[in-house]
Amino acid sequence: DAKTTQPTSMDCAEGRAANLPCNHSTISGNEYVYWYRQIHSQGPQYIIHGLKNNETNEMASLIITEDRKSSTLILPHATLRDTAVYYCIVRVASNDYKLSFGAGTTVTVRA
Amino acid sequence: GAVVSQHPSRVICKSGTSVKIECRSLDFQATTMFWYRQFPKQSLMLMATSNEGSKATYEQGVEKDKFLINHASLTLSTLTVTSAHPEDSSFYICSAHHPGSGDNEQFFGPGTRLTVL
Numbered sequence: 001d002a003k004t005t006q007p008t009s010m011d012c013a014e015g016r017a018a019n020l021p022c023n024h025s026t027i028s029g030n031e032y033v034y035w036y037r038q039i040h041s042q043g044p045q046y047i048i049h050g051l052k053n054n055e056t057n058e059m060a061s062l063i064i065t066e067d068r069k070s071s072t073l074i075l076p077h078a079t080l081r082d083t084a085v086y087y088c089i090v091r092v093a094s095n096d097y098k099l100s101f102g103a104g105t106t107v108t109v110r111a
Numbered sequence: 112g113a114v115v116s117q118h119p120s121r122v123i124c125k126s127g128t129s130v131k132i133e134c135r136s137l138d139f140q141a142t143t144m145f146w147y148r149q150f151p152k153q154s155l156m157l158m159a160t161s162n163e164g165s166k167a168t169y170e171q172g173v174e175k176d177k178f179l180i181n182h183a184s185l186t187l188s189t190l191t192v193t194s195a196h197p198e199d200s201s202f203y204i205c206s207a208h209h210p211g212s213g214d215n216e217q218f219f220g221p222g223t224r225l226t227v228l
Contacts, residue, residue, distance in 0.1 A: 038155075041202070041222065041224070042221055042222065043115075043117075043204050043206070043219030043220050043221050043222050044155065044204070044206075044219045045219070046217070046218075087154070096160070097143060097145075097208045097216055097217060098145070098157060098160065099145075099157070099206075099217060100157065101147075101154045101155040101156075101157075102154060103154050104154060
């Protein structure tokens with residue numbers, strides 16, 4: 001699976017949009033971009049995933065560049081409960097279903 | 112939505128003893144489950160893939176005789192840390208693959224914090 005690069009940390013203001021970047025310049029054509037988050041001392045939580053089209057669900061939006069070498073997770077209205085470590089993971093939707101977690105981005109939402 | 116539970120949530124044991132952690136998929140059947148370990152301020156590290164009815168597949172560097180995995184039913188996988196030592200103290204997290212889930216394929220348990228004295 002391709003490697004991803006994310007900023008170590010970022011702050012954002014409560015009520016504002018949080019834009020989390022992820023670089024995956026070696027992504028292959030059959031690899032999906034997944035986002036998970038982990039609130040302190042809890043198991044990870046799925047947020048969203050996509051292949052090449054932009055995706056939106058009730059939690060977030062995922063914007064993938066046309067060349068697919070980077071993506072941005074958007075939390076439209078950050079709340080204090082969105083404070084967590086956010087992981088961008090690239091993998092093939094194959095039969096092994098493994099997820100390889102990198103260091104992620106520690107997002108702190110401030111009042 | 113699909114729920115995965117873990118038991119216990121916390122366990123403290125003495126060095127040299129064995130500890131069993133359970134991972135259950137509560138409302139779906141999971142032929143594949145995964146076990147992760149997470150040390151403080153670090154990311155999750157995949158330890159092994161647990162397959163129902165067959166032997167687990169361990170990641171490189173993970174001792175299969177120390178971390179025994181049993182996946183005896185479609186809703187239960189267990190991880191036994193044998194002869195635990197203080198360096199095994201960690202946060203252990205399981206996940207279960209839900210093939211019929213649509214957007215999300217894996218659901219994670221809440222984790223088990225193991226402290227070995």
